[in-house]
Amino acid sequence: MRKMLLLCLALVLGFANAALAADDTVKIGVFLPLTGQNAFGGQLELEGVQLAAKENPTVLGKKVELFVVDNKSDKVEAANAVKRLIEKEKVQAIIGTYGSSLAMAGGEVSEKAGIPQVGTSCTNPLVTQGKKYIFRVCFIDPYQGAGAATYAYKTLGLKKAAMLVDLASDYSVGLSKFFSKSFTKLGGQVVATLNYQSGDQDFTAQLTKIISEKPDVLFIPSYFAEGAIIMKQAKELGATFKIMGGDAMDNPKITDIGGAAVEGFVHTTFPYDPSMKNMTEMAKKFTAAWKAQYPGKELNVNAALGYDAYMIILDAITRAGKADPESIAKALAATKGFQGVTGATTINETHDAEKPVGLVVIKDGKKIYEGEITPEL
């Protein structure tokens, strides 16, 4: 791992020297968490970006150079990383990052410098709010919460919902708020909302209370560490209702930890999964390219978002016909129906990607991509 990083660094430095001489290159910076608590997602996204760069090494006849910096899952490091990309490497556009708080810290720097930044999987609404140069290829939390509610009410026909919310996480609170809003608007009823805090391990009291309210569906917008044991305890206490969650539960290890208790669990995610049936041409191409490039390595939607972030910048440069930061930002803002791996993407007026919400169901101990849904906000 460390060797890999050193190698990357050496390559980056090598490129940096070469770049000084050549003016006919486009420089794209990448800042992602390659170490620390978010390293799992950050690594996959970087590999997605690198795959896209390998397949599409030029734009407008110019060579594209990638500059990769690790933001170490740390807000201060994220701001430093972006500063370095802009001031030292003089990049024209930036890709990053996994993690909304990291994206916000880095985004402040890009915004001030006027360099366009494209987020990969930072879903908090605040990331792009009031920003001229910050964009993203993922949808935002409200959209996802509403997607889960629409699926529960309309597709599954469930009328009574309960929620178990992590009070200490903005992500969890945000998702639950929009789930409840959309679910009630559709005509459903939220019969119980109980809280816990990140790091809790005993949920029996909350679950016993929820079970006594007899809901049809329980929405748990939790992170992976808590989600699986919540489901285990619910099963032990005799819960029979459906359980749903958000994209933070998108993890290949979910069936190992949850076992039989996660059977039937549904979570929303970005509209790509290696198990999906009706893949678009782009998605098929991407999946095949990934398997050729990284044989045997597990693939998930984060890699696809990394790929899309690179491709959407190239698309903007092509449409603009030039590669200065100002033109790239303008072209990015005007993106309509861009065909990415994660579906047709339109950048809206708040600079967020509008794309359908994907749904994954755990069936017979396997993650199955169910399809997409357009949320009713």
Next chain:
Amino acid sequence: MNSATFIQHMLNSLTLGSLYALVAIGYTMVYGILRLINFAHSEMFMLGAYFVFWGITLANLPWPVAMVIAIVVTATLGVVVDQVAYRPLRDAPRISALISSIGVSFFLQNVAIVFFQAIPREVYRPQWLENPIIMGGVRVLPLTLFVPLLSLALMLGLIWIVYRTKAGLGMRAISKDIETSYLMGVPVNRIIALTFGIGSALAAASGIMWALRYPQLQPIMGTIPGFKAFIAAVFGGIGSIQGAVIGGLALGFIEIMTVAFFPDLAGYRDAFAFVLLIAVLMFKPTGLLGERLEDKV
């Protein structure tokens, strides 16, 4: 709230409370003898749980064997930690050993993060633990019955060691006056090593039970139970073995019943535990069963 729901809440409290009690016994024993709050207890708890599941998954050992080996390995580790981190500080002020234990705690936790990785791992449970017994709408987990009995048995066992054996006599002598114990020929370092060994074995046993109840392994899994058990031990009177059991059960009941009767406050249940700690320290610093400590000049 109907009666079935209420009984379910009571059973949940009993399970959680007896787990707290189990962790608290180890805390309180080391404190009672050495007047040292061993913060590394949480990490022994975590390591015990990891060891047993490695024994099962990597070495294919049967359940009871893996458990015994894990407890023995953790106990040995406890003795090693004492030799490395506490023994050189035997004559230093008490606060030095306390700080050293915080250091050991962080060290072991970070070593675990590096070697075991921070992602949660699955726990395989024996089949007889998986299926709850259903009685009239109430679901009783086999562990709900087993953990309180285990806590009670370990409590009695410890009391027997401390009050009925020669090593226990040494422990009590050390807790009263360590310097005089040296003079009287008590093998102080051996007795203290034994104390840490037993303390770590208790931590491992409680970690394993915890992992069976909440089946997920993480390097930080010991931290919160450790804090809660510490509160339970203080509530019951730190240093008192019976007090730890009573404190653990009381804390379990308070936490669960807070959520049962005030569901809106569910997210703040940890806050209640800590408010309890502050209240006990303010109004009855010696806890329910704690003895008054005379200040030595």
